[in-house]
Amino acid sequence: MKLNIKDKFNKKLPADPILENTRRQVSKACFSNVLPKQTAKPELLHVSPEMLENIGLSDADAKSDAFLRVFTGNEVLTNTKPYAMCYGGHQFGNWAGQLGDGRAINLFEVEHNHKNWVLQLKGAGETPYSRTADGLAVLRSSVREYLCSEAIYHLGIPTTRALSLALSGDQVLRDIMYDGNSAYEKGAIVCRTAESFLRFGSYQIFGARQDEETLKTLVDYTIRNHFSRLGKPSKETYIAFFKEVSNRTLDMIIHWQRVGFVHGVMNTDNMSILGLTIDYGPYGWLEGYEYGWTPNTTDRQHKRYRYGNQPNIGLWNLLQLANAMYPLIEDAEPLEAVLNQYKTDFETRLLNMMRSKLGLHIEDENDQKLILELEDILHSTETDMTIFFRNLGNFKKSEALKGLIIIQDAFYKTEEVVGNIQKRWNEWFENYADRLKKETFSDEERKEKMNTTNPKYVLRNYMAQLAIDDADKGDYKLIDELFQMLKKPYDEQLEYQKWFAKRPDWARDKVGCSMLSCSS
Ligand code: AMP
Ligand code: MG
Numbered sequence: 001m002k003l004n005i006k007d008k009f010n011k012k013l014p015a016d017p018i019l020e021n022t023r024r025q026v027s028k029a030c031f032s033n034v035l036p037k038q039t040a041k042p043e044l045l046h047v048s049p050e051m052l053e054n055i056g057l058s059d060a061d062a063k064s065d066a067f068l069r070v071f072t073g074n075e076v077l078t079n080t081k082p083y084a085m086c087y088g089g090h091q092f093g094n095w096a097g098q099l100g101d102g103r104a105i106n107l108f109e110v111e112h113n114h115k116n117w118v119l120q121l122k123g124a125g126e127t128p129y130s131r132t133a134d135g136l137a138v139l140r141s142s143v144r145e146y147l148c149s150e151a152i153y154h155l156g157i158p159t160t161r162a163l164s165l166a167l168s169g170d171q172v173l174r175d176i177m178y179d180g181n182s183a184y185e186k187g188a189i190v191c192r193t194a195e196s197f198l199r200f201g202s203y204q205i206f207g208a209r210q211d212e213e214t215l216k217t218l219v220d221y222t223i224r225n226h227f228s229r230l231g232k233p234s235k236e237t238y239i240a241f242f243k244e245v246s247n248r249t250l251d252m253i254i255h256w257q258r259v260g261f262v263h264g265v266m267n268t269d270n271m272s273i274l275g276l277t278i279d280y281g282p283y284g285w286l287e288g289y290e291y292g293w294t295p296n297t298t299d300r301q302h303k304r305y306r307y308g309n310q311p312n313i314g315l316w317n318l319l320q321l322a323n324a325m326y327p328l329i330e331d332a333e334p335l336e337a338v339l340n341q342y343k344t345d346f347e348t349r350l351l352n353m354m355r356s357k358l359g360l361h362i363e364d365e366n367d368q369k370l371i372l373e374l375e376d377i378l379h380s381t382e383t384d385m386t387i388f389f390r391n392l393g394n395f396k397k398s399e400a401l402k403g404l405i406i407i408q409d410a411f412y413k414t415e416e417v418v419g420n421i422q423k424r425w426n427e428w429f430e431n432y433a434d435r436l437k438k439e440t441f442s443d444e445e446r447k448e449k450m451n452t453t454n455p456k457y458v459l460r461n462y463m464a465q466l467a468i469d470d471a472d473k474g475d476y477k478l479i480d481e482l483f484q485m486l487k488k489p490y491d492e493q494l495e496y497q498k499w500f501a502k503r504p505d506w507a508r509d510k511v512g513c514s515m516l517s518c519s520s
Pocket of ligand 1: 058099100101102103104129130131133135137238265269270279281518520
């Protein structure tokens with residue numbers, strides 16, 4: 001196994017001088033060196049062929065004993081020094097102090113085809129940042145992260161990715177619903193990859209500790225290594241950097257809104273500085289189109305991280321990052337300008353994103369109204385987001401009254417689509433047909449365009465849960481089937497048609513399907 005290892009983070013940034021693996025507050029350092037845990041019986045369940053290629057490895061490498069040992073933490077490559085990153089964060093709106101990689105261990109960085117990849121094991125044992133937890137991960141959450149990060153990538157959304165999914169062979173105790181019913185589950189390890197795993201919280205921790213020196217070292221490092229096109233670090237570059245982070249964050253969230261992805265825990269420690277979707281925990285996909293929906297039961301009361309609130313939370317998180325960076329800039333105005341720009345951009349970009357979902361290419365002043373009215377009716381009875389938008393592509397502008405038939409499959413309770421709701425749908429379809437007449441595209445061309453925006457296949461929670469249930473019994477076929485299907489989410493792929501369906505009734509209120517907790 002030959003890897004072009006080019007460690008930077010742990011070579012250029014200040015390290016925690018303590019080498020013992022004891023839980024502690026770590027100051028004036030960006031990381032602590034730590035070794036992954038030896039596991040009882042490591043077993044690889046799946047490897048991503050594309051990620052293998054991205055880091056310059058072959059299928060044969062993936063079958064080697066070395067690969068299994070390295071990517072489950074059982075062997076540390078010579079000349080590499082694994083480490084856990086130090087960061088803080090706001091959790092559910094409150095400053096939580098030091099968090100850090102409590103169960104993630106970065107192995108090394110690889111450079112291949114001019115790209116930088118950090119390889120990180122999630123669930124490989126405790127670190128100085130493990131606080132009261134065990135540093136481990138279970139099969140259930142690892143399957144979810146492995147499948148979803150690759151699915152998000154293939155949907156064209158910036159994200160961390162995954163190289164491999166493995167069982168550790170150890171048992172891990174978890175209380176899934178935090179109700180006193182703990183049980184042992186299979187331990188697992190995902191090797192995640194990203195250009196960098198730096199988060200908003202990585203900067204916040206130094207802001208909170210008034211450690212300007214390390215803050216500046218880290219920001220300068222970030223600009224030089226990940227935003228070099230902005231130029232040499234200076235006050236102007238810091239502002240440009242913040243602007244770029246803001247743009248990328250918004251870009252990512254608009255994509256989430258487009259496909260109905262709800263992250264579930266948008267704490268500032270879960271916000272990537274590169275604008276990548278990161279930390280797949282109690283995430284979920286909209287089934288019924290509903291602004292107020294969140295999959296995370298921990299957030300059931302306030303629904304802070306509900307679907308419709310994600311763009312606002314992005315802004316709130318950026319404000320926290322701005323506060324952290326302020327000491328380097330000492331001028332609030334340019335930071336405020338960036339935040340104000342986010343607000344304006346977010347309105348226009350949401351509108352344009354919805355236009356593209358409807359197949360509208362020219363801009364019309366009444367589009368906002370048409371979209372608001374649509375969202376309103378979508379909320380009036382449970383309507384499946386993915387099926388609705390995908391089937392809408394079949395609409396013909398000369399046949400407005402067939403609209404309802406075309407989208408019929410999206411309704412969870414067809415019996416409710418009568419009377420006033422039916423009337424409103426028909427009116428909406430007539431308005432939509434009129435609006436489409438202003439476009440130059442034919443029905444067929446519009447459908448083709450819409451199909452590149454409205455995915456046919458997403459990783460519905462129940463699908464991941466079926467794969468998890470099978471995997472728990474030692475059958476990994478479904479993991480591979482979903483993995484393959486989700487590589488082409490916009491294609492018809494008729495062989496997978498059975499997955500283009502509403503959530504089955506049994507999954508409506510099932511733990512793991514509609515209710516997820518942070519326990520993982
Ligand atoms: P999350 O909400 O999953 O992003 O986690 C928040 C913080 O808790 C991060 O610092 C994690 O590293 C840490 N954490 C979560 N689960 C565990 C665990 N099982 N062991 C140690 N630390 C954990
Ligand atoms: Mg996290």
